[in-house]
Amino acid sequence: xxxxxxxxxxxxxxxxHTGAWRYPGAASDANFNFPLIRRLAQRLEAAKFDAFFMAxxxxxxxxxxxxxxxxxxxxxxxxxxxxxxxxxxxxxIGLIATASTTYDEPYHIARRFASLDHLSQGRAGxxxxxxxxxxxxxxxxxxxxxxxxxxxxxxxxFHEVVTGLWDSWxxxxxxxxxxxxxxxDPDKLHVLDHKGEFLSVRGPLNIARPVQGWPVxxxxxxxxxxxxxxxxxxxVIFGSADNLARGKAFYADVKGRMPALGRxxxxxxxxPAAFVVVGDSDEEAWGKRAHLDSLVHYDSGIxxxxxxxxxxxxxxDPDGPLPEIPESNASRSxxxxxxxxxxxxxxxxxxxxxxSYAGLSFVGTPQTIADGMEAxxxxxxxxxxxxxxxxxxxxxxxxxxxxxxxxxxxxxxRTEYEGTTLRDHLGLKRPANQFLAE
Amino acid sequence: xxxxxxxxxxxxxxxxHTGAWRYPGAASDANFNFPLIRRLAQRLEAAKFDAFFMAxxxxxxxxxxxxxxxxxxxxxxxxxxxxxxxxxxxxxIGLIATASTTYDEPYHIARRFASLDHLSQGRAGxxxxxxxxxxxxxxxxxxxxxxxxxxxxxxxxFHEVVTGLWDSWxxxxxxxxxxxxxxxDPDKLHVLDHKGEFLSVRGPLNIARPVQGWPVxxxxxxxxxxxxxxxxxxxVIFGSADNLARGKAFYADVKGRMPALGRxxxxxxxxPAAFVVVGDSDEEAWGKRAHLDSLVHYDSGIxxxxxxxxxxxxxxDPDGPLPEIPESNASRSxxxxxxxxxxxxxxxxxxxxxxSYAGLSFVGTPQTIADGMEAxxxxxxxxxxxxxxxxxxxxxxxxxxxxxxxxxxxxxxRTEYEGTTLRDHLGLKRPANQFLAE
Numbered sequence: 001x002x003x004x005x006x007x008x009x010x011x012x013x014x015x016x017h018t019g020a021w022r023y024p025g026a027a028s029d030a031n032f033n034f035p036l037i038r039r040l041a042q043r044l045e046a047a048k049f050d051a052f053f054m055a056x057x058x059x060x061x062x063x064x065x066x067x068x069x070x071x072x073x074x075x076x077x078x079x080x081x082x083x084x085x086x087x088x089x090x091x092x093i094g095l096i097a098t099a100s101t102t103y104d105e106p107y108h109i110a111r112r113f114a115s116l117d118h119l120s121q122g123r124a125g126x127x128x129x130x131x132x133x134x135x136x137x138x139x140x141x142x143x144x145x146x147x148x149x150x151x152x153x154x155x156x157x158f159h160e161v162v163t164g165l166w167d168s169w170x171x172x173x174x175x176x177x178x179x180x181x182x183x184x185d186p187d188k189l190h191v192l193d194h195k196g197e198f199l200s201v202r203g204p205l206n207i208a209r210p211v212q213g214w215p216v217x218x219x220x221x222x223x224x225x226x227x228x229x230x231x232x233x234x235x236v237i238f239g240s241a242d243n244l245a246r247g248k249a250f251y252a253d254v255k256g257r258m259p260a261l262g263r264x265x266x267x268x269x270x271x272p273a274a275f276v277v278v279g280d281s282d283e284e285a286w287g288k289r290a291h292l293d294s295l296v297h298y299d300s301g302i303x304x305x306x307x308x309x310x311x312x313x314x315x316x317d318p319d320g321p322l323p324e325i326p327e328s329n330a331s332r333s334x335x336x337x338x339x340x341x342x343x344x345x346x347x348x349x350x351x352x353x354x355x356s357y358a359g360l361s362f363v364g365t366p367q368t369i370a371d372g373m374e375a376x377x378x379x380x381x382x383x384x385x386x387x388x389x390x391x392x393x394x395x396x397x398x399x400x401x402x403x404x405x406x407x408x409x410x411x412x413x414r415t416e417y418e419g420t421t422l423r424d425h426l427g428l429k430r431p432a433n434q435f436l437a438e
Numbered sequence: 439x440x441x442x443x444x445x446x447x448x449x450x451x452x453x454x455h456t457g458a459w460r461y462p463g464a465a466s467d468a469n470f471n472f473p474l475i476r477r478l479a480q481r482l483e484a485a486k487f488d489a490f491f492m493a494x495x496x497x498x499x500x501x502x503x504x505x506x507x508x509x510x511x512x513x514x515x516x517x518x519x520x521x522x523x524x525x526x527x528x529x530x531i532g533l534i535a536t537a538s539t540t541y542d543e544p545y546h547i548a549r550r551f552a553s554l555d556h557l558s559q560g561r562a563g564x565x566x567x568x569x570x571x572x573x574x575x576x577x578x579x580x581x582x583x584x585x586x587x588x589x590x591x592x593x594x595x596f597h598e599v600v601t602g603l604w605d606s607w608x609x610x611x612x613x614x615x616x617x618x619x620x621x622x623d624p625d626k627l628h629v630l631d632h633k634g635e636f637l638s639v640r641g642p643l644n645i646a647r648p649v650q651g652w653p654v655x656x657x658x659x660x661x662x663x664x665x666x667x668x669x670x671x672x673x674v675i676f677g678s679a680d681n682l683a684r685g686k687a688f689y690a691d692v693k694g695r696m697p698a699l700g701r702x703x704x705x706x707x708x709x710p711a712a713f714v715v716v717g718d719s720d721e722e723a724w725g726k727r728a729h730l731d732s733l734v735h736y737d738s739g740i741x742x743x744x745x746x747x748x749x750x751x752x753x754x755d756p757d758g759p760l761p762e763i764p765e766s767n768a769s770r771s772x773x774x775x776x777x778x779x780x781x782x783x784x785x786x787x788x789x790x791x792x793x794s795y796a797g798l799s800f801v802g803t804p805q806t807i808a809d810g811m812e813a814x815x816x817x818x819x820x821x822x823x824x825x826x827x828x829x830x831x832x833x834x835x836x837x838x839x840x841x842x843x844x845x846x847x848x849x850x851x852r853t854e855y856e857g858t859t860l861r862d863h864l865g866l867k868r869p870a871n872q873f874l875a876e
Binding site: 021022028029032034057058059060061065066068069070071072073074075076077078080081082084085087088089103104105107108111112114115116118119138139140141142169174176178181182183184185186189191199200201202203204206207208295297300 | 459460466467470472495496497498499503504506507508509510511512513514515516518519520522523525526527541542543545546549550552553554556557576577578579580607612614616619620621622623624627629637638639640641642644645646733735738
């Protein structure tokens, strides 16, 4: 059999696209309509997606009120509670939640993802983010946002602590011998006793080892420290490459780092985020995309651009070029992409791009889209994609009803789940306990 | 109609009783058996309980391994993920989760409970605890456990921040005007901008105001600062009174503080924890209780006693009296109860009591138990109870099948839910937004 695509649904309901809630036929309340989200999760499962992947953010006050009032991301469900609910309403699809290593505690994170993994019988994944949004620090008692390098150093240690806590108990630790009154075998307990640069955590965790051993580790990082952290620890990443040449370079770079780190490159799946618009013809699809982009208000676009750059550009001439932008602490992938895209464009054009979606897109007929995805897979640009839907539910329905069958017809995507856990879907091994023999 | 009982099910599966998992017919894995927990929640809902109430703990390494190995509390689901799952499997019963003000952030707490409240359509409650377990600090990077008074001062401010964040948005803030592209009305957003002694949190919260306005605020505190915090902020409390005289004194004390604080005493429901063992005769019920107590191993009991006292008493003569115990930072209710109970008892006897359940118990026939509960209700010892089941599922089934019908026959307990939210069940008003007009 040829290589197979892995597909995640990258959900930031309503959409990553800031105009999405205004698209004709879109559910403008899709970020907060649980019956709709449940139906979408069930449709994605029927289409055999690997995972339902919840984006997240820990602050909303990231732009002046006149621009913020146009944003549909100001209200949404908290990912761990939402996915625990969806675990009851689905049976097979993976459930990936985003959680920050900068603004949370490893004991909490390890415990919640372990709990979700048990509740879902092995379908949990943790998207490890370092939280680039500088506004977040104001919601967590800190006036100074951690420097980019420091966030990644803390993330590396945080990952070590969380995975160490998941290995607190052997899989068969709980003997529950009613006769002798022994509930667990003391030889099958490991006390982590971690004392590091950023964290001090004793353990053990107060929950049995996850069904998957460890929930699947997901990362987005595209910066140099992000790539290195991913090569060391990630099992799924979505880079920021916006064309196949960059995708191949990213794929080769990150997977190339792994053997020297003692890791099999197949133990990491690279699934770039891909924004997909489907049409009856390529022209119709591009027309939909143009209509969608036209729904982004300039007030909103200029602020999205300022956020991507971590620099307020609203005072410059909209019809002039982008000035020199200073370095910052913010997420680098969005920033670098925008600086790159600025060549020959006006600020107004960049604002429209920033408020829509500036990264990798597939726009066209199901055949055109499948051709594009097949090329990425065959040429080692990726192992699949995290699909971003342009609006809900129509954009998702189009993908599920039209693109998935085309991918299945080409034998690039499964027609049935072969296993029960997220690791099974992704072809990832269950990690052995690093401290305790089986 | 006479006053009505309110009933919560205080779940620390398997049971608060450390011998429970060994009881004949008990599910020894009940703390971690989701299908069983789901069935129990559905049984409690069919019996019209006000709430399913999850206890919690953030550390397990609280005793030497030879005693710890006998403990069934070392593995359990995390409350917010568990209750989000149960929200899908039930329709009416309230869902109360315990969360700590000492080892978490108000932005996270406000958000998760709001999310649970939306997912459950208005059934969430937050049991505000200050975390008395000194072991917990080692799991959260701190070597020094906060002093008792400091924990309560922080809890008071934490409550103010969380409720302030819940009021970030007016109930009708999200206008989603597709035509003009305005998603929310800026006049219906409040930025908290809290800067206090312990916490600095800007807001707004990234989720709409909870269905109930605020999830129901629950507290346990029995110490002086705990009582004062409850009088100021709680809507449900369970004190530690272990007999009716103490219950009445506690009830009168806490409710008596409220008018001066501008609160209606009816806006607080006092529901003491009550351990209930049902039998065909009083003698049979006491026999069950004795059997259950006999299943507590001495190694385990002496450690439970040391935890309650926050002082290691394992080195003293088991058959001698309890020595003088120094003051400590730990939870005071358990400690004071044990010191009180020590009069005329040996350490061995106290250990047996500590490992079983030393607080308020109702043991007897359904009639005996209903008589006791009716007396508490009529004499203003309480507004109901948080029932602790002696083992699962049998102890819960006995209560639901035998005691509830007796309470209903006496018209002391509902036979149908009259509303849909936890506030409806408890007869609590929905709080108005403190910042924004409706």
